[in-house]
Amino acid sequence: MSFGRPEIFNTDQGSQFTSIDFTKILLNASVQISMDGKGRVFDNIFSERLWRTVKVEEVYLRDYQTVGEARYNLSRYFELYNNQRLHQALGYCTPAEVYGVAVGTPVALRAPSVPTASTHGDESTLKNPSFCLDNG
Numbered sequence: 001m002s003f004g005r006p007e008i009f010n011t012d013q014g015s016q017f018t019s020i021d022f023t024k025i026l027l028n029a030s031v032q033i034s035m036d037g038k039g040r041v042f043d044n045i046f047s048e049r050l051w052r053t054v055k056v057e058e059v060y061l062r063d064y065q066t067v068g069e070a071r072y073n074l075s076r077y078f079e080l081y082n083n084q085r086l087h088q089a090l091g092y093c094t095p096a097e098v099y100g101v102a103v104g105t106p107v108a109l110r111a112p113s114v115p116t117a118s119t120h121g122d123e124s125t126l127k128n129p130s131f132c133l134d135n136g
Helices: 020-028 043-059 067-082 095-099
Strands: 010-012 034-037
Touching: 020 095, 034 067, 043 067
Parallel strands: 010 034
Antiparallel strands: none
């Protein structure tokens, strides 16, 4: 808890996370514990794939010396990832094209269950985007 206290700690049901010693630390700090159900290994697959890609294509190739440097380079990477890089799974389009997000707004890929949108000039058919990453 040296970096601050989260409101919720989410994890799988691995023995290291379900031990009394570990859960006691969270409960004593008034942190809610959220655990994925057994057999739910695919719940985070889209997030896991995204962060694997970010690590392999960006993080492991650089030696960030400061938090500011990491934020700057990751911001540039997400600009490329979302607005320039073509994705096979998206029919060789960018996430910004598929999900109707304005160029320059970094967003992570959404799960297939999230509705997609098409763009028409400056208007998107997706009026309330589900989420975006803030580079601020």
